[in-house]
Amino acid sequence: MTANSHGKTPVTLLGLGAMGTALGHAWLADGHPLTVWNRTPGRAGALTAEGAETAASAAEAVAAHRLVVVCLLDDASVGEALADADLTGKDLVNLTTTTPAEARARAVWAQERGARYLDGGIMAVPPMIGVPDAGASVFYSGSRALFDEHHETLAVPAATSWTGEDPGFAALHDIALLSAMYGMFAGISHAFALIRREDIDPVAFAPILSDWLTAMTAEAHGKARHLSGGDYTKGVVSRLSMQVAGIPTFLATAEEQGVSPELLTPYFALMRQRLTTGPDAGDEDLTGVIDLLVGDVPEGGSRTGRP
Known part of the structure; x- marks a missing residue:
């Protein structure tokens, strides 16, 4: 691998x-020599105007440099693009959104094919990339040696983890966080639906809702401690039995x-x-729902005090 005169990979x-x-x-803004390829060549115009080299094929682009970053539509696209490329001695970083099994x-x-491999999950939208303090980050997994060697370069567009x-x-971290996001979006949607027909300004309601959700995010730490320790009744403030009793009110x-409860009823059913599931379940918080999702609850038993 040859860096340019400024030492940029x-x-x-x-x-x-x-x-x-x-x-x-x-x-490019950070001074890295860049060779690009895209199935539709016209998309390279903005980058070539800034100094990027355009390759006629993916194989030609791969041959240009040791560090190869892939950001395509899906896993199948990765296989198709690299089918004729010589990956011997290459460091392949795949930022394509895939499942954990596809990444493995x-x-x-x-x-x-002779390459070191690093998979990445991007936690950002394009306008956040390369913008300091925008909050963009990328999860990485795979070859630690590759990650350590190229960490400075990989950290240019977004923070690395x-x-x-x-x-x-x-990929698993990526989808887990996005799944939590969509669950939150579901709750936000239901909350706004409840006030939709009333004389309540949604703009005035939004900060109240946001502050409440921010306060409730601490629950993630509580669930983590319960899952790690195994006793789902420890330090419980809102017992499951009490919360289930309140479902009819919701x-x-x-x-x-006049609002459909369809965003809430699946979770209520799990509660x-x-x-x-057992005599002690009513004294738990909501952590036991996780075991239902993964099928980890013994028949007729409770997870209280589990090893």
């Missing part, structure tokens, strides 16, 4: 969608407001199911 970038283009702009399989695929040698961990309010 050259980068090959495959994929110039909105995210790929944002990554390219960030590396792609790591084996890359290693069989190492999640482990298992190549699937970055459903009745939704009916009164009720958990209450039936």
